[in-house]
Amino acid sequence: DTGVSQNPRHKITKRGQNVTFRCDPISEHNRLYWYRQTLGQGPEFLTYFQNEAQLEKSRLLSDRFSAERPKGSFSTLEIQRTEQGDSAMYLCASSLNWGLAGGTDTQYFGPGTRLTVL
């Protein structure tokens, strides 16, 4: 399967613990996005990378959140000192951006990681 993969698929943790999620994009894609989706809502943008550079972070991404894409391939999203409000589906997407204005690239989404904070 050459699609976007995410691990783990489910994570249950206790409040105050740290968690880390991984996203493996489609291999030739240079852009990688993280979104968060709560029940009954559409996904909300968190951050994105162009190769290894993190180009934008949403104000939703508090200091407890950090994302990396060290070699421009896979990415990790870490949440420190988790809170119950962090419970959500965390979605990763990748795309091939040709450098043209207008974002004409299609984003391909992974299956998501569902986080439950007890």
Next chain:
Amino acid sequence: KQEVTQIPAALSVPEGENLVLNCSFTDSAIYNLQWFRQDPGKGLTSLLLIQSSQREQTSGRLNASLDKSSGRSTLYIAASQPGDSATYLCAVWGNTDKLIFGTGTRLQVFP
């Protein structure tokens, strides 16, 4: 700030009906609009992408139209099937280099 709204929030129809799902957005300065399908507990599957210069796109039984000036898009599903049951999300891409999503329409097609 771009806001995307989808109506209705939920829809339940018998198999075979033709459906129209609506999406509206507040800032017409978009580059493209995408429709996605999401099955329960799963990720998103892209259905159709309409560039701002286009009026519509078709794929099988799906047809999406875009009226950028009025800030509206519709997704038309012909001859609905139980397998079409899912949540349908629209998202716009503007000058902020990210997708802005609506809250979705939850569709149930019963036999």
